[in-house]
Amino acid sequence: MSQDNVNSKQTPEGENLGVSVVLPILNEERYLDGAIRAILAQRYDGPLEVILALGPSKDRTDEIAAALAAADPRVRLVENPSGRTAAALNLAIAVSRYPIICRIDGHAEISPTYIADAVRTMSQTGAVNVGGIMAASGVGAFERAVATAMRSPLGVGAARFHVGGKAGPADTVYLGVFNKEALQAVGGYDERFTRAQDWELNFRLRQAGGIIWFDPQLVVTYRPRPNFRALAKQYFEYGRWRRAVIRSHKGTINFRYLAPPVTVAITALSLLLGALVNPVLFLPAGLYLLGNLVGSFVIGKDLKEKVTLPAILATMHFSWGIGFITSPKGLV
Numbered sequence: 627m628s629q630d631n632v633n634s635k636q637t638p639e640g641e642n643l644g645v646s647v648v649l650p651i652l653n654e655e656r657y658l659d660g661a662i663r664a665i666l667a668q669r670y671d672g673p674l675e676v677i678l679a680l681g682p683s684k685d686r687t688d689e690i691a692a693a694l695a696a697a698d699p700r701v702r703l704v705e706n707p708s709g710r711t712a713a714a715l716n717l718a719i720a721v722s723r724y725p726i727i728c729r730i731d732g733h734a735e736i737s738p739t740y741i742a743d744a745v746r747t748m749s750q751t752g753a754v755n756v757g758g759i760m761a762a763s764g765v766g767a768f769e770r771a772v773a774t775a776m777r778s779p780l781g782v783g784a785a786r787f788h789v790g791g792k793a794g795p796a797d798t799v800y801l802g803v804f805n806k807e808a809l810q811a812v813g814g815y816d817e818r819f820t821r822a823q824d825w826e827l828n829f830r831l832r833q834a835g836g837i838i839w840f841d842p843q844l845v846v847t848y849r850p851r852p853n854f855r856a857l858a859k860q861y862f863e864y865g866r867w868r869r870a871v872i873r874s875h876k877g878t879i880n881f882r883y884l885a886p887p888v889t890v891a892i893t894a895l896s897l898l899l900g901a902l903v904n905p906v907l908f909l910p911a912g913l914y915l916l917g918n919l920v921g922s923f924v925i926g927k928d929l930k931e932k933v934t935l936p937a938i939l940a941t942m943h944f945s946w947g948i949g950f951i952t953s954p955k956g957l958v
Contacts (some may be wrong), residue, residue, distance in 0.1 A: 632695050634762075634848055644673040644724030645741055646806075649709075650706065650714030651691060652681035654732030657849055658690050664735040666698060670742045675763040676701045677718040678732075681709030681908045687732075712815035712823040719806070734801070735847040744803035747841050754808035754836035755798025755828060758844025760787050765849065769863060772850035772857060780921040781942055783882040796840040798828040800848075818958045821867035831874055857938070858945040865949025870957045886947035889914065893944075 647665050651658065665676050675913060678691050697700040704721055706714040719727055726748075728741055744756045757857030762777050764770035775781035782788045787800040802824065812830045815823050821888055828838050851857040872879045893911045918936045926932030 642672040643726050643745060645670065645726040645728050645745065646719070646722035646724040647674065647676045647713055647728040647730055648718035649676070649678050649730050649732050650681070650711040651678050651683070651687060651732045652709050653683045653685050654687050655685035655690060657733040658687060659694065661730065661732050661735055662694050662701065665730065666700065667738065668736070668741045669739050672745070673724065674700055674741070677704060677722060678702070679704050679706040679714035679718040681706045681714060689722060703790050710817065710820060712817040712819055716814045716817065719809070722806070723754060725806050727806045727809055729801045729804070730846070731801065733849045737845040740844055740846070741803065743841070743843055748803065748805065751839050752837060753839035754805045754831050755799060756800040756839045756841055756844065757787060757802040758841050758846065759790060760800040760848050761845050762848045766852065768934065769850045769852055769928055770903050771931045771938055774925055774927060774931055775935060775942060776850060778925045780925060781939055783885065785882070786842070790842050791840070793841045794839070797832070798825045798839050799838055799840050801846060808834075819867060819870065821863045822871045826867070826871050826874070829871070829878060832868065854937070854941055858941050861942045861945035862949035865946035866953045866957065868949045869953035874958050875957065883950070886943050887950040889943055890947035911943060
């Protein structure tokens with residue numbers, strides 16, 4: 627698609643365009659009600675619908691979703707038998723009525739003017755996708771510590787949607803509010819990707835000449851994983867699928883994505899050579915540990931976080947790195 631074709635898909639002025647909010651839903655019993663109520667309470671003048679693509683949940687998610695749909699006709703339900711995120715989003719978009727698509731997760735809550743602000747920003751910038759801050763916020767002590775790590779460059783690098791920054795064009799954004807026509811023109815979400823489907827989609831939108839726009843005024847409250855096992859699995863999959871994107875789209879790698887696998891490799895080599903050759907070779911692993919401890923002390927908000935954060939940061943770094951290194955070539 628040419629630059630001119632993409633630019634022709636700009637959002638008209640005004641905040642009265644219809645918006646279809648699409649959510650992939652799977653095992654969201656804890657947070658689904660709050661997520662949907664935050665959407666329905668939006669201060670937005672245009673028509674709004676909420677489409678929940680329901681995967682095969684093992685908790686009370688479907689029951690909660692049915693109650694929400696019964697209570698408000700703006701809430702619609704579609705079945706997503708595979709449970710995969712990209713498939714869920716495509717199914718919801720396929721039945722959507724309106725020209726703006728707002729992608730939200732079932733464990734996230736948007737700020738009261740999120741949709742109005744995003745539609746206005748699309749109109750002003752001509753962007754095909756607008757997104758903002760992934761404001762990680764935990765409920766319990768462990769989740770709060772993970773949130774601190776996720777909002778720090780020490781945990782996730784310098785991505786603006788994690789740590790903030792100036793408004794402007796970006797490679798990718800968290801979730802996103804899309805021009806539906808531009809989204810459909812590039813084929814929607816690639817259902818081969820279990821993770822990293824947002825980054826992969828935004829890459830194709832940019833390749834087609836579209837603008838991806840970061841706006842720090844757009845805030846989405848994100849609920850982190852509740853324990854080490856879930857956190858490790860999440861970041862392992864992030865690393866695994868981020869490498870799959872790199873294999874599919876050459877030239878998309880940068881140092882931020884290489885930092886975790888390089889850290890894994892250097893630390894493992896340091897421990898092995900330190901044990902087999904000379905103790906002085908433990909130094910690189912020791913430096914990582916020292917940096918982790920000092921960084922945790924600096925960013926931790928209280929003593930409990932300062933104590934917990936070294937293990938949380940190591941889990942995020944090493945899970946991502948191992949996932950990246952072991953990502954099989956046939957994944958996509």
